[in-house]
Amino acid sequence: MQKYSFNIGLWGxxxxxxVLSQIGALDFYIQSVIMFIxxxxxxxxxxxxxxxxxxxxSCGHAGFMCVGAYVSSVLSVILxxxxxxxxxxxxxxxxxxxxFPIVVIIxxxxxxVTGLIVAIPSFKTRGDYLAIITIAANYMVISAIExxxxxxxxxxxxxxxxxxxxxxxxxxxxxxxxxVILGTFMSIWxxxxxxxxxxxxxxxxxxxxxxxxxxxxxxxxxxxxxxFMLSSGLAGVAGALFAHVLGYVNPQSFNIMKSTECLVMxxxxxxxxxxxxxxxxxxxxxxxxLLRFIIPAIDxxxxxxxxxxxxxHLSQVWKWVxxxxxxxxxxxxxPEGLMGNxxxxxxxxxxxxFYKFK
Amino acid sequence: MxxxxxxxxxxxxxxxxxxxxxxxxxxxxxxxxLINFAHGDIFMVGAYIAFFVATFFxxxxxxxxxxxxxxxxxxxMLLTAAVGVTLERIAYRPLRRKGAxxxxxxxxxxMCGLILENGNLALLGASRKKFPELLDKVVYTYGNISVTNxxxxxxxxxxxxxxxxxxxxxRTKIGMAMRGISYDKFAIPLMGxxxxxxxxxxxxxxxxxxxxxxxxxxxxxxxxxxYMGALIGWKAFIAAVVGGIGDIRGAFLGGFxxxxxxxxxxxxxxxxxxxxxxxSILLMILWIKPTGIFGVAKTTKI
Numbered sequence: 001m002q003k004y005s006f007n008i009g010l011w012g013x014x015x016x017x018x019v020l021s022q023i024g025a026l027d028f029y030i031q032s033v034i035m036f037i038x039x040x041x042x043x044x045x046x047x048x049x050x051x052x053x054x055x056x057x058s059c060g061h062a063g064f065m066c067v068g069a070y071v072s073s074v075l076s077v078i079l080x081x082x083x084x085x086x087x088x089x090x091x092x093x094x095x096x097x098x099x100f101p102i103v104v105i106i107x108x109x110x111x112x113v114t115g116l117i118v119a120i121p122s123f124k125t126r127g128d129y130l131a132i133i134t135i136a137a138n139y140m141v142i143s144a145i146e147x148x149x150x151x152x153x154x155x156x157x158x159x160x161x162x163x164x165x166x167x168x169x170x171x172x173x174x175x176x177x178x179x180v181i182l183g184t185f186m187s188i189w190x191x192x193x194x195x196x197x198x199x200x201x202x203x204x205x206x207x208x209x210x211x212x213x214x215x216x217x218x219x220x221x222x223x224x225x226x227x228f229m230l231s232s233g234l235a236g237v238a239g240a241l242f243a244h245v246l247g248y249v250n251p252q253s254f255n256i257m258k259s260t261e262c263l264v265m266x267x268x269x270x271x272x273x274x275x276x277x278x279x280x281x282x283x284x285x286x287x288x289x290l291l292r293f294i295i296p297a298i299d300x301x302x303x304x305x306x307x308x309x310x311x312x313h314l315s316q317v318w319k320w321v322x323x324x325x326x327x328x329x330x331x332x333x334x335p336e337g338l339m340g341n342x343x344x345x346x347x348x349x350x351x352x353x354f355y356k357f358k
Numbered sequence: 359m360x361x362x363x364x365x366x367x368x369x370x371x372x373x374x375x376x377x378x379x380x381x382x383x384x385x386x387x388x389x390x391x392l393i394n395f396a397h398g399d400i401f402m403v404g405a406y407i408a409f410f411v412a413t414f415f416x417x418x419x420x421x422x423x424x425x426x427x428x429x430x431x432x433x434x435m436l437l438t439a440a441v442g443v444t445l446e447r448i449a450y451r452p453l454r455r456k457g458a459x460x461x462x463x464x465x466x467x468x469m470c471g472l473i474l475e476n477g478n479l480a481l482l483g484a485s486r487k488k489f490p491e492l493l494d495k496v497v498y499t500y501g502n503i504s505v506t507n508x509x510x511x512x513x514x515x516x517x518x519x520x521x522x523x524x525x526x527x528x529r530t531k532i533g534m535a536m537r538g539i540s541y542d543k544f545a546i547p548l549m550g551x552x553x554x555x556x557x558x559x560x561x562x563x564x565x566x567x568x569x570x571x572x573x574x575x576x577x578x579x580x581x582x583x584x585y586m587g588a589l590i591g592w593k594a595f596i597a598a599v600v601g602g603i604g605d606i607r608g609a610f611l612g613g614f615x616x617x618x619x620x621x622x623x624x625x626x627x628x629x630x631x632x633x634x635x636x637x638s639i640l641l642m643i644l645w646i647k648p649t650g651i652f653g654v655a656k657t658t659k660i
Contacts, residue, residue, distance in 0.1 A: 051461070057461055057464070117641075121641065121644060121645050121648070124645075124648040125644060125648040125649075126648075128387075128391075128393055128599070128603065129599055129603075129644060129648060129649065129650070129653075131393065131599075132595070132596050132599040132600075132640075132644065133641060133644060135592060135595075135596060136596060136637040136640055136641050137637075137641070139592075139633045139634075139637045140633070140634055140637045140638060140641070142633070143630075143631070143632075143633035143634035143637070144634055146630060147630050147631060147634065154630075256588070256592060260468055260472070263465060263468065264465065264468075264469070267461065267462060267465045271459070271461070314480075315480060317476055317479050317480040318476075318480050320472055320476035321472075321473055321476045321477045321480055323472075324469035324470070324472040324473045324476075325469075325473060327465075327466075327469050328449055328466055328469050328470070328473075331453060331458070331462055331465070331466050331469075332452055332453070335453055335456050335458030335459070335462055336458070336459070336462070337462070
């Protein structure tokens with residue numbers, strides 16, 4: 001029983017979050033922050049499979065997120081809501097509760113298949129050349145979607161809020177919160193199961209030495225394909241959830257900037273540390289949101305002591321100066337990221353009593 | 359035929375910018391094996407420095423445009439080089455000393471780029487700057503082909519820089535030291551070569567070229583904005599890799615190749631398809647030749 005206390009605690013926390021948002025104790029802003037934390041956890045941990053565990057440098061993660069977001073939103077809007085592609089919904093909207101997870105899984109699968117654009121060239125290319133392929137893949141996905149006019153092109157795509165509303169019409173509970181939490185738990189569980197399995201250990205072998213791994217009978221091509229497809233598929237799931245939380249998607253919101261955010265989260269947490277990814281996703285999202293309130297406070301503070309000229313006000317752009325600065329400073333003092341390549345029970349061995357999560 | 363030649367000239371000009379920036383990427387990568395993701399933003403900083411220097415000399419000191427241009431070129435290159443070296447000194451060198459994993463240095467470079475572009479946006483505001491006109495525009499027309507003098511200057515500058523760098527890297531002592539560091543970073547200090555000053559010199563060269571590219575870009579497309587370096591920087595990096603990163607000829611060729619592909623796509627298809635086609639073609643090149651056009655496959659011994 002003691003072994004499971006961590007899992008029970010986790011599910012308990014999820015339940016508390018859902019109940020709190022149901023009774024209205026958490027306002028919509030805090031709810032959305034929590035959902036973004038969940039989505040960022042999926043993103044950073046899935047990118048960690050490629051960048052951390054496999055040791056390749058993939059920096060176009062947002063491209064796959066984009067595929068997931070668009071596939072899921074187009075599917076869910078076509079199936080469950082009035083739209084300007086087919087007009088009437090193909091299925092009755094109250095089926096959205098059952099249909100939505102299927103749509104998310106399908107979008108994850110499609111994003112996983114898109115991951116093949118990166119996976120197949122990666123058999124021959126190594127190291128930094130792969131970084132380009134991933135950047136190029138990111139640009140290609142965005143550019144392709146911008147040129148499909150049926151789904152909005154550069155104007156973006158909306159209408160997912162109606163699908164979410166049709167879910168709450170049937171049973172009035174915070175559905176998106178539930179889906180995000182389930183998605184987060186599922187993806188962490190999948191990644192954990194994958195990298196700790198005998199099969200998945202091949203990924204870590206590739207990160208150590210690819211040629212040696214090949215000699216030790218690791219099928220490196222197959223492993224790479226599995227890792228890339230898992231990683232991009234989960235990014236697709238994250239994108240699907242992201243699209244439905246926001247209710248609006250735009251190709252440019254999945255550009256290199258978003259990929260950079262994913263990279264930052266992975267390296268902030270530490271390569272090859274799932275706990276680190278989770279921790280850094282939480283910290284990063286909170287930092288982003290907290291600066292929204294801290295910057296005006298600093299602004300008024302500096303104006304009080306008359307350091308700044310009266311006409312100049314600190315804008316929210318400073319957020320994107322302060323965050324990179326913090327990260328650079330952090331890198332100077334802890335160059336291996338927050339957790340290095342260790343997991344939580346490695347740092348606190350006492351936790352192993354409560355922790356059986358493979 | 360005329361349209362073809364006109365497009366070729368446009369592609370040469372467009373490719374020159376990519377080539378100039380890609381040269382900076384390839385120099386730093388060749389020596390340090392570091393993808394200096396801040397390089398595109400150093401290009402942007404170069405354009406802004408050129409703007410401030412030029413407006414200072416034109417407006418405040420009131421020099422003639424020709425004198426201003428003659429002063430702006432070296433000053434921009436010098437100041438941009440100073441920015442590049444500062445980044446190296448503050449952000450990369452401490453990490454290198456600590457022996458951090460290579461990718462963490464790359465992430466630091468990304469962060470430096472973000473700081474440069476957003477710091478610029480936060481300090482100078484979102485209003486776009488109009489670059490003053492330094493050259494009297496002369497248009498040479500042959501039949502239906504028209505060439506501005508600026509276009510010729512840009513293309514020649516790129517070619518001159520290429521030959522200069524090729525000369526420095528292959529014929530001089532410091533170039534030999536650079537090649538040595540890229541060959542074996544641990545044995546080179548034992549030979550009495552000051553590794554840090556060679557690296558600083560590399561950054562000086564790369565950033566000065568980015569500054570020159572920024573100046574020429576600002577003269578050709580005289581609207582400056584803080585994010586102008588981001589996209590062109592990523593693309594130049596891709597160009598450098600397609601040419602075979604770490605190789606100067608490769609960077610040069612890759613830059614022009616990307617320029618030709620982009621202008622060619624825009625000439626045939628609607629311009630929204632530019633990125634899609636350009637990157638698909640580059641991906642295919644990398645698929646066929648995984649280490650780039652001039653790259654040499656590394657053999658690994660176990």
